[in-house]
Structure formats: C-alpha cells, structure tokens
Amino acid sequence: MRDTIKFGTDGWRAIMCDSFIFKNVRIVTQAIANYLHNCGLSEKGVVIGYDNRFCSEDFADVCASVLIGNKIPVFLIKDSTPTPVTACSINFFKAAGAIMLTASHNPAKYNGLKFVPEYAGPATSEITSQIEKEINLIFKNKKVFFDDTKGNDLLHVIDPVDRYLEHLKGLINFEVIREAKLKIAFDPMYGSGQVVMKKVLEEAGCEVYPINDYRDVLFGGRLPEPSLENLSELQSLVLSKKADLGLALDGDADRFGTIDNKGYFLSSNQGLSVLCSYLLGDRKSDGKVVRTISTTHLLDKIAAKFGVKFEETPVGFKYIGQIMLKEPVVIGGEESGGLSILGHVPEKDGILAGLLFCEVTANKNESLSNLLDEIYSEYGHFYNYRLDIHCSQDKKTKLLRDLKNNPPSSISGLKVNEVLLKDGVKFLLEGDSWILIRPSGTEPLVRIYMESCSTKTLENLRQYAETLLN
Numbered sequence: 001m002r003d004t005i006k007f008g009t010d011g012w013r014a015i016m017c018d019s020f021i022f023k024n025v026r027i028v029t030q031a032i033a034n035y036l037h038n039c040g041l042s043e044k045g046v047v048i049g050y051d052n053r054f055c056s057e058d059f060a061d062v063c064a065s066v067l068i069g070n071k072i073p074v075f076l077i078k079d080s081t082p083t084p085v086t087a088c089s090i091n092f093f094k095a096a097g098a099i100m101l102t103a104s105h106n107p108a109k110y111n112g113l114k115f116v117p118e119y120a121g122p123a124t125s126e127i128t129s130q131i132e133k134e135i136n137l138i139f140k141n142k143k144v145f146f147d148d149t150k151g152n153d154l155l156h157v158i159d160p161v162d163r164y165l166e167h168l169k170g171l172i173n174f175e176v177i178r179e180a181k182l183k184i185a186f187d188p189m190y191g192s193g194q195v196v197m198k199k200v201l202e203e204a205g206c207e208v209y210p211i212n213d214y215r216d217v218l219f220g221g222r223l224p225e226p227s228l229e230n231l232s233e234l235q236s237l238v239l240s241k242k243a244d245l246g247l248a249l250d251g252d253a254d255r256f257g258t259i260d261n262k263g264y265f266l267s268s269n270q271g272l273s274v275l276c277s278y279l280l281g282d283r284k285s286d287g288k289v290v291r292t293i294s295t296t297h298l299l300d301k302i303a304a305k306f307g308v309k310f311e312e313t314p315v316g317f318k319y320i321g322q323i324m325l326k327e328p329v330v331i332g333g334e335e336s337g338g339l340s341i342l343g344h345v346p347e348k349d350g351i352l353a354g355l356l357f358c359e360v361t362a363n364k365n366e367s368l369s370n371l372l373d374e375i376y377s378e379y380g381h382f383y384n385y386r387l388d389i390h391c392s393q394d395k396k397t398k399l400l401r402d403l404k405n406n407p408p409s410s411i412s413g414l415k416v417n418e419v420l421l422k423d424g425v426k427f428l429l430e431g432d433s434w435i436l437i438r439p440s441g442t443e444p445l446v447r448i449y450m451e452s453c454s455t456k457t458l459e460n461l462r463q464y465a466e467t468l469l470n
Helices: 022-039 056-069 083-092 125-141 161-168 174-180 194-203 232-241 268-281 298-305 317-326 350-364 368-379 393-405 455-466
Strands: 012-015 046-050 074-077 097-101 110-117 155-158 183-187 207-210 245-249 256-260 288-292 310-313 329-334 338-341 383-390 414-420 425-429 434-439 445-452
Touching (some): 022 125, 056 097, 194 350, 256 268, 256 368, 268 298, 310 317, 350 368, 393 425, 434 455
Parallel strands (some): 046 074
Antiparallel strands (some): 012 110, 434 445
C-alpha cells in the first residue's frame, strides 16, 4: 500500500475505491499536518477546497477532521471551488497553505489531493518529498491521528469568491470588456468553475450562454479537459449564437480552452502566443516570458522581438511558479493549458485566461484567429503535435535510458543540434524543429511533443515518434 501514495507533477492522484480511499486521504493529510508542525507553520491554518468529483466534499471533511485533530485551524470553502480560488484564499486568510481535492482533467474514476504551500503556488519537489517522507513514517508506525470537526472552534467555513473577483479587477481591464458587450458561449465541463466564471462574465456586462453548467461526477462521459475533441458542442453553440468567444474550463478551472467567433479552436500554444503578443505589445508589460519545455518556441520569438528575456522550465507549473516568486514574469504558460501573469498568484488559472481572451477580443475588435494569422505572418507558422502512448514503467524507463545514452545524430533527416535533459529528452533540430520525449508524471504514459515550421517535417517527426516504443 505504501507505494500507492506518490506525488506526481501536480499532487497525488489515484483511482477511487482503489488507492484513493478515506484511509489514505487521512494518511496524506496527517503527513501534511506533520510537515506543517515541523516547519512551525501549523498555527496559521490551512485552506481546504474541493471540486465537483464524486465524494470530493466528503474527502474535504476528512481532511478537515485530521487537521483539527492536530490542532490546526481549518478554512473550509463552503462550496465546490476552482483550484485558483483555493490558492488565492491562502493569501486572503494568511494561511500556511491549502489542500485541494481534485484530479483536474483526469477521468471521472480518479480523484486527487494536492498541497499548495503558503506562497499560493504548486508545491516544489522538495516539499512533496518531505510530505512523502512523513507518509512513509506513518505507514511504518501504523498510526493515524484524527478527530471530529463538529463543534470545534478551529473550523471556519469561508466563501472567498468575492475577494477573488476583486483581486481580478487589478489584472483585467473590465471596462473595455463591459463596453464591448461581448456574447460568450461557456462550457465549464461540469466542473467547479461554472459559478465563478459565469458570475464574473455577467458582472463584466457579457451575455453568457452556458452549457454543462451543473454537477455531473461522470463529466458527461468524457474527460473534463478543454481540448478540441471535447468541445464540439461549444463550437456549435458559438456559431449558432453568433458569439464573440467560446470559453471552456477543465474540471477544477485551472486550464483553459478557447474558440473564437469563427468557431476556430485555439490550441494552448496558439492561445499563449496571442496573449503574449498582446501583453507585451498592447499592454507594454515588462518582465520575463516563461514556458515549459513542451511549449511552443513561438513564445521565444515574440519575447525576442520585444526585447524581453525568456526562460524554459521542466514540465509542471511549479517550475514556472518558482520563477514568478523571484522576478517579474509577464506571462508563464504551458502547452497543457495553464497560465498566470504578472500580479497574480504563481498558480495556473483558467478563469483568468478566459478573461484575458475577452479583453483581447474587446480591445482589438478582431477575431482571435485573425490575430494569430498576423503573428504567423510576422514570425512564421509553428505547427505542433502531441502523441500519448500508453506503456509500462519498465518500457518508459528503458526508452528514456536508451535515448539519453545513445542519442541519434539526426531525426527524420534533420541534424540534431542539441540534446536537452532537463525533463525527459528533447532534441533541438535544424530549422527550428524539435521533439521531446518524456514520461507523464500523473498517468502510465509516454508523451511525445514535437514542433516544426513545416507540416511535412511535422508529419515525418510524428512517424518517427510512433516507432519509438516498438
């Protein structure tokens, strides 16, 4: 059982009724309590948030019970809430951190728990390692301490939504959105962002056409991931309502999906490029552009044009967040649909992303796909593809070891200019092409990312990728 509780890229996730059970949630929460006691932070208390997954509110109650049994104050958010709202609540209540019950975009049979430290961003590997150490000690000693929350004065039920929306007013030009009277089609994918996003859009003067805006623990039989294949209903709604935008959120509202008024779906790489160009060119924001190793190099080109630095990190928003804590970051983004900007907490926020697309659309009075075409005409077209291959841990380990120890000198006829090993194996190829092979931190997958300025080259790279695990 000990090996079933491991923290991946963004917390511990597991299948409910298998490893994700009340007993193990108690153990993980006790480990977090031990960590906070060791750091001398326990008196500040912990925020607890949860999403719309099956039994998430019950798991949240269990977490509260354990923390209160450890004499740690609890700020329990009263309703299902987005991850970014939970993260911001750490600052609102000056807490030592937060526990968020969510499996984000994973299938419905999963749930998860992640600890967000007092800086309101994803936990570093060092912090999760300390928590895992405490988990192992609990297993070894076979002892878990917990208590009942009823009648305890350490329990504070909170509603931080209004404070979160007030915080967003310092990040978004709501006046320009209000003047544009935008029509927004909105798909929260049955997730925890439905109430907050609809409220902020309506307060900004938008006419909102929501779908899938109720709780369904099966997420309509699909992944709660705002990808092209999952948003055909939203595309149809945009066109039928002649909406200015279609906005989507994942299960816990920390990732975004975007469709413009033509029904064109912008990938995360494309959306990040539009926002980066807008923040640097129109807002004149000053600071660094940060992206993960799997994210488009078009961001590098845009940053260079405006004379700002860029930095590449391993996959995982925690690495972007750590840079945001140390220096000004205009935009930090990842290929999987997460972003944050200067002035916000170092945590990805799909609600913030959606509002930024509203501001761009209102300010530029132009469809997002047209703005993207303008970017391509200036910097060249960047084509991306991601291939997910299910495989065993042994196969993943062997593949990465072979590529590191015996890297090819060329791939698909392109010379390998450089090999990067900061996360998986990334081959930088001639002609601004690249391919990255890395194991997933949350699922039994190898993810292979590739980018090229040529569709023919991208197809050659895709064919090469499909042979790697043979």
